[in-house]
Amino acid sequence: MGQVAxxxxxxxxxxxxxxxxxxxxxxxxxxLFLLGPxxxxxxxxxxxxxxxxxxxxxxxxxxxxxxxxxxxxDRNVGMVFERxxxxxxxxxxxxxxxxxxxxxxxxxxxxxxxxxxxxxxQIADVLDRRPGQLSGGQAQRVAIGRMLVRxxxxxxxxxxxxxxxxxxxxxxxxxxxxxxxxxxxTTIYVSHDQLEAxxxxxxxxIMRDGTIQQFDTPKAVFDRPANExxxxxxxEPHMNxxxxxxxxxxxxxxxxxxxFRIEVDPDWLARxxxxxxxxxxxxxxxxxxxxGVALPGEAGAEGAVEAxxxxxxxxxxxxxxxxxxxGTIVLARAAAYETRHIDGGEGRPILFRFDPxxxxxxxxxxxxxxxxAAAVSGEGRAA
Amino acid sequence: MSMTQPLPVSPxxxxxxxxxxxxxxxxxxxxxxxxxxxxxxxxxxxxRAVAQSVPPQWIFTPTLEAFETLLTRYDMLxxxxxxxxxxxSATFFSVVLGMFCAYALARYxxxxxxxxxxxxxxxxxxxxxxxxxxxxxFFQTFKLxxxxxxxxxxxxxxxxxxxxxxxxxxxxxxxxxxxESALVDGDTWFGAFRRVxxxxxxxxxxxxxxxxxxxxxxxxxxxxFLTGAQTRTLPPAVASxxxxxxxxxxxxxxxxxxxxxPILLFVVAVQRQFVRGLxxxxxx
Ligand SMILES: Nc1ncnc2c1ncn2[C@@H]1O[C@H](COP(=O)(O)OP(=O)(O)OP(=O)(O)O)[C@@H](O)[C@H]1O
Ligand SMILES: [Mg+2]
Numbered sequence: 001m002g003q004v005a006x007x008x009x010x011x012x013x014x015x016x017x018x019x020x021x022x023x024x025x026x027x028x029x030x031x032l033f034l035l036g037p038x039x040x041x042x043x044x045x046x047x048x049x050x051x052x053x054x055x056x057x058x059x060x061x062x063x064x065x066x067x068x069x070x071x072x073x074d075r076n077v078g079m080v081f082e083r084x085x086x087x088x089x090x091x092x093x094x095x096x097x098x099x100x101x102x103x104x105x106x107x108x109x110x111x112x113x114x115x116x117x118x119x120x121x122q123i124a125d126v127l128d129r130r131p132g133q134l135s136g137g138q139a140q141r142v143a144i145g146r147m148l149v150r151x152x153x154x155x156x157x158x159x160x161x162x163x164x165x166x167x168x169x170x171x172x173x174x175x176x177x178x179x180x181x182x183x184x185x186t187t188i189y190v191s192h193d194q195l196e197a198x199x200x201x202x203x204x205x206i207m208r209d210g211t212i213q214q215f216d217t218p219k220a221v222f223d224r225p226a227n228e229x230x231x232x233x234x235x236e237p238h239m240n241x242x243x244x245x246x247x248x249x250x251x252x253x254x255x256x257x258x259x260f261r262i263e264v265d266p267d268w269l270a271r272x273x274x275x276x277x278x279x280x281x282x283x284x285x286x287x288x289x290x291x292g293v294a295l296p297g298e299a300g301a302e303g304a305v306e307a308x309x310x311x312x313x314x315x316x317x318x319x320x321x322x323x324x325x326x327g328t329i330v331l332a333r334a335a336a337y338e339t340r341h342i343d344g345g346e347g348r349p350i351l352f353r354f355d356p357x358x359x360x361x362x363x364x365x366x367x368x369x370x371x372x373a374a375a376v377s378g379e380g381r382a383a
Numbered sequence: 384m385s386m387t388q389p390l391p392v393s394p395x396x397x398x399x400x401x402x403x404x405x406x407x408x409x410x411x412x413x414x415x416x417x418x419x420x421x422x423x424x425x426x427x428x429x430x431r432a433v434a435q436s437v438p439p440q441w442i443f444t445p446t447l448e449a450f451e452t453l454l455t456r457y458d459m460l461x462x463x464x465x466x467x468x469x470x471x472s473a474t475f476f477s478v479v480l481g482m483f484c485a486y487a488l489a490r491y492x493x494x495x496x497x498x499x500x501x502x503x504x505x506x507x508x509x510x511x512x513x514x515x516x517x518x519x520x521f522f523q524t525f526k527l528x529x530x531x532x533x534x535x536x537x538x539x540x541x542x543x544x545x546x547x548x549x550x551x552x553x554x555x556x557x558x559x560x561x562x563e564s565a566l567v568d569g570d571t572w573f574g575a576f577r578r579v580x581x582x583x584x585x586x587x588x589x590x591x592x593x594x595x596x597x598x599x600x601x602x603x604x605x606x607x608f609l610t611g612a613q614t615r616t617l618p619p620a621v622a623s624x625x626x627x628x629x630x631x632x633x634x635x636x637x638x639x640x641x642x643x644x645p646i647l648l649f650v651v652a653v654q655r656q657f658v659r660g661l662x663x664x665x666x667x
Binding site for chain 1: 560561563564565566567568569570571574578579582583
């Protein structure tokens with residue numbers, strides 16, 4: 001097993017910089033996710049680690065061996081592709097045995113290793129079939145089996161389960177995570193599905209336009225996003241972001257937006273050094289689950305933001321409310337039993353109660369996080 | 384069963400198709416296509432007198448006289464052997480060479496790639512008659528006239544563009560990822576090509592080879608000019624029976640059977656691979 005160190009990695013395709021100055025280290029046995037929107041350079045990064053694409057610059061080391069420009073076969077990595085990874089003219093057995101045949105292993109050794117892997121992945125009964133006769137889930141297991149059958153230093157997976165149906169995907173998530181833990185295999189997994197990343201990863205590397213946005217644990221990227229992009233990318237439904245200004249009245253501090261004003265803790269603001277240097281214009285971020293919903297005149301409505309109700313989505317245990325706040329659509333999510341009394345009446349006024357301890361402030365120029373939610377940062381940054 | 388079965392079609396379905404006219408057309412086309420062939424075979428089985436008679440006789444006693452004459456007096460077997468050697472060798476070399484060219488054109492980006500591809504194709508654009516003289520002189524200089532080797536070289540070069548263009552398309556249809564899989568699994572480039580790409584390409588390569596074999600077997604223009612008595616291939620040999628005013632129809636017919644039969648039997652034998660290979664790129 002191995003540790004992967006990537007330094008100043010770059011890849012250009014003509015004038016497109018697909019990957020720009022990427023640095024990260026995957027520790028031995030760690031489960032790393034490359035997460036980001038389509039076209040952000042995840043696959044390109046992974047292919048460079050695999051040796052299928054040569055970097056335009058930078059260095060890749062596996063267990064401190066410099067492998068930057070080595071051929072794939074000299075790196076000893078295993079890879080699962082999203083599709084087309086299987087050899088259609090060979091049986092499932094031969095597909096899994098392929099890496100062993102290339103290594104000229106004895107017939108006996110091959111048979112015992114392939115059956116052990118097939119056993120573990122529950123595909124022992126389809127070993128004689130051709131890939132064309134498998135279901136999508138089985139085919140992907142075969143591809144995974146081919147990766148497991150030899151002692152690869154690093155496992156690479158490029159969206160291995162994203163084309164399976166939702167139920168199968170959920171099952172495979174658990175299975176893959178279990179497998180990874182059990183084998184303690186250093187794994188780099190590419191995905192654009194944040195649910196996969198949040199549930200399976202040890203650490204997530206979030207990319208956008210070829211650059212790293214944040215590299216941290218799932219909890220940290222959720223609780224302490226480095227910038228507005230990460231904050232809105234992680235979380236479903238995504239974080240609400242509103243333009244506003246910081247104002248003060250005596251000792252009190254407010255966030256003044258278009259059609260709303262929220263009082264915030266001045267001590268909290270004071271703790272953010274970056275905030276002092278900004279000109280007062282900020283972007284307020286708050287997740288839908290941290291917005292309470294009330295009808296006008298209800299108890300506890302003071303200090304709430306007035307909105308016009310657009311839709312209510314009932315999701316069983318929860319209700320999702322979409323409201324118009326000064327021209328921006330704000331989503332709120334609340335437990336169904338608390339908001340049972342609010343139903344129907346699209347277009348009626350409604351109150352959104354922003355939890356001031358769950359607010360993030362972003363720099364409107366570069367999206368940097370200026371102030372963390374107090375409830376989270378209060379827990380300490382050491383986690 | 385005695386019970387009357389209900390019709391399997393819904394009562395409100397449109398009326399049954401009536402396509403008898405399809406069969407009429409098929410019969411007509413088959414008739415037009417087959418009559419000349421039947422006539423050639425019949426002629427080949429006539430003796431000299433019957434073959435020359437006007438009006439033609441449909442009823443006669445079949446004889447193998449013409450075939451016998453061809454074998455004993457005209458060295459037909461030598462020509463057939465020459466044809467076989469030349470076309471099989473040319474097919475082998477053009478397919479093997481062309482396969483690698485096609486692979487490179489399909490898989491790699493390099494400057495001038497499209498120009499190279501077009502240049503290869505342009506080699507097939509000149510009609511043979513336009514280049515016969517230069518090639519004749521070329522062959523003379525290099526002492527290739529009247530040799531099977533010369534003909535093999537020429538046919539290989541001639542068929543190469545066809546092979547490259549045909550296989551290029553088929554290679555492009557094979558996902559690159561499958562080769563990359565093999566590379567990551569630890570294989571070399573050539574290993575991946577041999578163990579993964581080639582097996583997937585086998586039907587297409589077979590189809591292309593069959594095409595090339597037929598084209599080489601039937602090539603006439605160059606064969607006439609570049610071969611001599613010992614190296615003659617079948618097409619010019621057969622054509623030589625047409626010369627002069629006194630055409631021996633039964634010999635000509637038998638010669639036509641000679642040239643057609645092997646390739647016909649071959650194509651019937653490999654028909655399934657042929658169709659499978661040609662349609663491979665289309666089904667996905
Ligand atoms: N072979 C190539 N030639 C030219 N441009 C390429 C090539 N491969 C990738 N790119 C470009 O590089 C960028 C990153 O592509 P990449 O495939 O790494 O994205 P991704 O993050 O994997 O996206 P997705 O989630 O859609 O798979 C894209 O803009 C893409 O168009
Ligand atoms: Mg990708």
